[in-house]
Amino acid sequence: MVETLRVGVAGLGTVGAALIAQIGKQREAIAARCGRRIEVVAVSARSRNKNRGVDLKKMKWFSDPVELAGFDGIDVFVELMGGSGDPAKTAVEYALASGKSVVTANKALLAKHGFKLAQLAEKAGVALNYEAAVGAAIPVIKTLREGLAGNSINRVYGILNGTCNYILTRMEQEGLSYADCLADAQRLGYAEADPTFDVEGYDTAQKLALLASLAFGTKVDEGAIYVEGISSIAPADLAAADELGYRIKLLGVAVRTGKGIEQRVHPTMVRKDSSIAQVMGVTNAVTIDAEGINPITLVGPGAGGAATASAVLSDIADVARGLKAPPFGRPTGKLVAVQKAPMQRHEGGYYIRLEARDKPGTAATIATRLAEQEISLESIVQRHPKGEVPKSKNGSVPVILITYATSEDAVRKALAAVGRDKVISGRPQVIRIEKN
Amino acid sequence: MVETLRVGVAGLGTVGAALIAQIGKQREAIAARCGRRIEVVAVSARSRNKNRGVDLKKMKWFSDPVELAGFDGIDVFVELMGGSGDPAKTAVEYALASGKSVVTANKALLAKHGFKLAQLAEKAGVALNYEAAVGAAIPVIKTLREGLAGNSINRVYGILNGTCNYILTRMEQEGLSYADCLADAQRLGYAEADPTFDVEGYDTAQKLALLASLAFGTKVDEGAIYVEGISSIAPADLAAADELGYRIKLLGVAVRTGKGIEQRVHPTMVRKDSSIAQVMGVTNAVTIDAEGINPITLVGPGAGGAATASAVLSDIADVARGLKAPPFGRPTGKLVAVQKAPMQRHEGGYYIRLEARDKPGTAATIATRLAEQEISLESIVQRHPKGEVPKSKNGSVPVILITYATSEDAVRKALAAVGRDKVISGRPQVIRIEKN
Numbered sequence: 001m002v003e004t005l006r007v008g009v010a011g012l013g014t015v016g017a018a019l020i021a022q023i024g025k026q027r028e029a030i031a032a033r034c035g036r037r038i039e040v041v042a043v044s045a046r047s048r049n050k051n052r053g054v055d056l057k058k059m060k061w062f063s064d065p066v067e068l069a070g071f072d073g074i075d076v077f078v079e080l081m082g083g084s085g086d087p088a089k090t091a092v093e094y095a096l097a098s099g100k101s102v103v104t105a106n107k108a109l110l111a112k113h114g115f116k117l118a119q120l121a122e123k124a125g126v127a128l129n130y131e132a133a134v135g136a137a138i139p140v141i142k143t144l145r146e147g148l149a150g151n152s153i154n155r156v157y158g159i160l161n162g163t164c165n166y167i168l169t170r171m172e173q174e175g176l177s178y179a180d181c182l183a184d185a186q187r188l189g190y191a192e193a194d195p196t197f198d199v200e201g202y203d204t205a206q207k208l209a210l211l212a213s214l215a216f217g218t219k220v221d222e223g224a225i226y227v228e229g230i231s232s233i234a235p236a237d238l239a240a241a242d243e244l245g246y247r248i249k250l251l252g253v254a255v256r257t258g259k260g261i262e263q264r265v266h267p268t269m270v271r272k273d274s275s276i277a278q279v280m281g282v283t284n285a286v287t288i289d290a291e292g293i294n295p296i297t298l299v300g301p302g303a304g305g306a307a308t309a310s311a312v313l314s315d316i317a318d319v320a321r322g323l324k325a326p327p328f329g330r331p332t333g334k335l336v337a338v339q340k341a342p343m344q345r346h347e348g349g350y351y352i353r354l355e356a357r358d359k360p361g362t363a364a365t366i367a368t369r370l371a372e373q374e375i376s377l378e379s380i381v382q383r384h385p386k387g388e389v390p391k392s393k394n395g396s397v398p399v400i401l402i403t404y405a406t407s408e409d410a411v412r413k414a415l416a417a418v419g420r421d422k423v424i425s426g427r428p429q430v431i432r433i434e435k436n
Numbered sequence: 437m438v439e440t441l442r443v444g445v446a447g448l449g450t451v452g453a454a455l456i457a458q459i460g461k462q463r464e465a466i467a468a469r470c471g472r473r474i475e476v477v478a479v480s481a482r483s484r485n486k487n488r489g490v491d492l493k494k495m496k497w498f499s500d501p502v503e504l505a506g507f508d509g510i511d512v513f514v515e516l517m518g519g520s521g522d523p524a525k526t527a528v529e530y531a532l533a534s535g536k537s538v539v540t541a542n543k544a545l546l547a548k549h550g551f552k553l554a555q556l557a558e559k560a561g562v563a564l565n566y567e568a569a570v571g572a573a574i575p576v577i578k579t580l581r582e583g584l585a586g587n588s589i590n591r592v593y594g595i596l597n598g599t600c601n602y603i604l605t606r607m608e609q610e611g612l613s614y615a616d617c618l619a620d621a622q623r624l625g626y627a628e629a630d631p632t633f634d635v636e637g638y639d640t641a642q643k644l645a646l647l648a649s650l651a652f653g654t655k656v657d658e659g660a661i662y663v664e665g666i667s668s669i670a671p672a673d674l675a676a677a678d679e680l681g682y683r684i685k686l687l688g689v690a691v692r693t694g695k696g697i698e699q700r701v702h703p704t705m706v707r708k709d710s711s712i713a714q715v716m717g718v719t720n721a722v723t724i725d726a727e728g729i730n731p732i733t734l735v736g737p738g739a740g741g742a743a744t745a746s747a748v749l750s751d752i753a754d755v756a757r758g759l760k761a762p763p764f765g766r767p768t769g770k771l772v773a774v775q776k777a778p779m780q781r782h783e784g785g786y787y788i789r790l791e792a793r794d795k796p797g798t799a800a801t802i803a804t805r806l807a808e809q810e811i812s813l814e815s816i817v818q819r820h821p822k823g824e825v826p827k828s829k830n831g832s833v834p835v836i837l838i839t840y841a842t843s844e845d846a847v848r849k850a851l852a853a854v855g856r857d858k859v860i861s862g863r864p865q866v867i868r869i870e871k872n
Contacts, residue, residue, distance in 0.1 A: 022586060022587075022728075023586070025588075026586050026587070026588060029586075029588065029653075030585065030586055032653065032766045032767070032770040033585050033762075033765055033766050034585065035762075035767060038586075131583070137584075137726070137729050137730075137732060138732060139575070139578075139579045139584075142575075142578065142579070142582065142583050143575045143578070143579075146578065146750065146753070146754060146759065147567075147575035147578050147750050148573075148575075148746065148750060149466065149469050149470065149749070149750050149753035149754070149757075150458060150459070150462050150465075150466055150746060150750055150752070150753055151458075151462070151746050151749070151750075152461075152462060217465075275714065275735050278711065278714045280709075283730070290573070290746065292458075292742040292746075293573050293737055293740070293742045293743040293746055294573075294719070294736060294737040294740075294743065295736065296573060296574060296575070296734070296735065296736035296737075297734075297735040297736065298732070298733075298734050299711050299732065299733040299734075299735070300729075300730060300732035300733065301729055301730040301732075304730075306728040306729045307729040307730065310584065310586060310587050310726065310728075310729055313585070313586030314582065314583050314585050314586055314587075316586070317582070317585035318582060318585070321582075321585075321761060323582065323759045323760075323761065324759075325757060326469075326471075329469055330468045330469050331468070331471060334468040
């Protein structure tokens with residue numbers, strides 16, 4: 001048997017502790033599968049004396065993760081500290097520069113510095129693996145990097161944030177408000193005290209940046225993504241979606257268009273019969289549309305200590321076996337820069353909900369303004385969902401429009417004109433429809 | 437750049453032709469991803485002059501696939517002829533013995549001779565890849581072999597045959613008979629003129645044998661699988677399932693039990709809210725239950741020229757990149773023989789449909805016989821599904837029972853006793869329930 005693969009783990013939160021426990025428990029099975037043992041020989045964390053439920057006695061302790069990264073007693077540096085800045089960044093750079101393979105679950109670091117880190121890994125001839133950074137235990141990185149190597153990918157999209165999907169699922173199934181569901185998510189530990197990063201779509205954007213790079217050979221660039229969160233979604237939208245045969249999901253979408261790669265994160269109407277629409281609660285899912293074949297959807301736990309540790313361990317096992325693919329599926333010299341697609345040019349169907357003044361001529365005015373922008377309507381509903389009697393708030397009635405494919409520019413112009421006509425109150429709700 | 441990877445393809449049906457077309461179309465993208473070119477340099481098929489829509493002029497022609505397998509102008513032998521016997525078997529053996537990596541989509545060959553072929557591959561130090569053999573483009577082989585390398589897997593189950601799922605979907609959604617749906621499937625090319633191999637579960641069993649070996653480290657052995665097909669499923673079963681919150685799917689299930697690895701293929705009741713229940717039509721899906729984490733489900737096209745060719749090409753790309761894992765995830769010396777689990781010992785819930793004599797005391801007799809075997813009932817329904825008035829056929833009324841977990845032996849004994857009591861007509865329908 002080949003020599004033991006010596007692992008150093010920086011960061012001993014729930015994932016780090018789960019990883020050490022799993023490696024201990026699966027010792028023999030891993031050795032059988034990889035043809036060599038995997039052993040955690042050194043660790044680093046902020047506090048040495050915290051009880052993490054795992055035995056660290058045989059492991060060398062480093063109070064400085066960067067020092068661990070440079071320690072020549074390890075072959076693989078596992079970074080589980082998180083954050084796009086230091087110490088994670090310097091530690092990973094130092095590990096790669098000193099010829100160690102790196103395994104990380106750090107989406108923020110990769111979304112910001114992934115391209116440069118991939119260059120470092122390439123130069124050193126080592127692996128930079130990050131299966132856990134997107135969809136935790138769902139093998140989406142491996143699938144895009146290796147599994148569909150011969151396919152031209154047209155689109156990749158997914159539910160990449162469990163917090164948002166939990167909130168939208170509760171809102172849909174129980175008719176609750178966004179605020180109530182968010183409070184529950186916070187109580188259950190699914191959302192942070194400051195939920196901005198999750199609910200406003202930034203977490204999804206970081207993950208999407210990685211998927212887009214793997215799918216399309218772009219330089220990972222989270223700045224190139226249009227981002228919109230779920231905080232404006234109302235129970236009325238979920239009820240209307242249900243009635244029209246849709247569900248609302250926060251999707252990250254990267255798609256090849258005639259104008260380049262479009263990357264966007266926003267609440268999205270998806271048809272109820274699609275695989276992605278079935279994904280409920282904190283579960284994550286990614287759908288891959290490759291040229292000439294029906295979509296492939298991968299569904300599973302997108303977070304949690306054990307699920308994340310499972311993906312980290314698969315990455316370590318690949319290093320143990322000597323399986324090494326370029327971090328973003330292609331040599332870094334082949335990766336190309338991507339522009340931020342201006343959303344005005346986005347083309348697709350739209351869901352629009354307006355609070356219209358309840359007086360004659362309002363519907364005609366709205367329809368005329370849409371027609372002026374050459375927007376065709378698939379449906380227009382002017383009654384309250386679920387057949388209730390319209391509740392007139394300040395003399396207004398909800399109007400739900402579904403458009404056929406049009407441009408975002410046209411929709412924005414039409415709604416601005418409707419606003420000037422003073423036939424609606426409040427801000428129009430606009431949700432993009434994603435075809436499946 | 438490293439030298440071109442030279443590929444020989446034996447078998448030029450829809451998959452072979454799609455593969456050659458895809459390699460031609462994706463030439464540059466593949467070279468960028470793999471760091472080397474992939475070129476089909478030699479082919480073999482039965483008829484040389486058939487028009488396959490691809491240009492074979494630059495390729496060396498072999499009328500004997502075994503000769504192609506031994507040809508020293510190729511690095512990889514791609515076997516797309518099918519069948520567990522010759523020429524596929526001898527050709528693959530010859531290619532491996534002569535130091536060539538082999539890529540095949542041939543589930544029959546691997547289910548029967550996979551262990552011996554893996555030994556040959558191991559001895560020669562070459563790859564034996566077969567992603568296309570199960571679920572076509574769904575990356576399930578790679579996921580089990582590499583992606584969950586550090587996980588202990590408790591169960592793997594899936595919809596592995598599109599023909600059966602198409603038939604069950606049509607029966608469920610349109611209330612049609614098995615015979616009508618089979619005829620439609622044959623007309624649409626989803627089923628063979630002799631459908632036995634698909635509808636009686638043998639195709640599913642071959643695929644399950646491969647998944648079980650990867651998941652549990654068993655020597656692949658299709659003979660160790662209990663197999664039951666879908667031909668006895670009646671519209672009444674699908675209607676009852678619907679009413680009780682289930683769907684009926686033909687599943688292949690491999691599960692770790694206290695008595696060893698149980699492998700079985702049979703119609704199965706799955707809860708409507710499970711990921712696997714959402715899979716409709718010819719689509720395939722596999723769910724993996726690993727220790728301590730929520731299930732992972734992979735969904736996608738399970739057949740078709742382009743989808744199969746896509747998986748074959750990924751396997752070739754792995755060879756081009758030098759990624760090589762043991763064919764069944766572990767060195768062959770670590771794989772262990774598996775016993776056929778006797779189904780009498782199977783434990784789980786059961787759906788039972790009886791045609792009961794429409795006279796006083798019948799229900800009491802049935803309930804008593806079940807109680808004698810210590811079977812607890814979750815529900816008993818004695819009215820016709822969908823609330824219709826019971827149609828008394830020869831004075832009988834359908835009785836639907838759902839049991840809590842019990843043993844198959846107990847169910848069989850109870851039903852035998854009910855039969856002797858002469859309170860039912862016809863054969864009882866028994867369908868196992870799979871928990872999710």
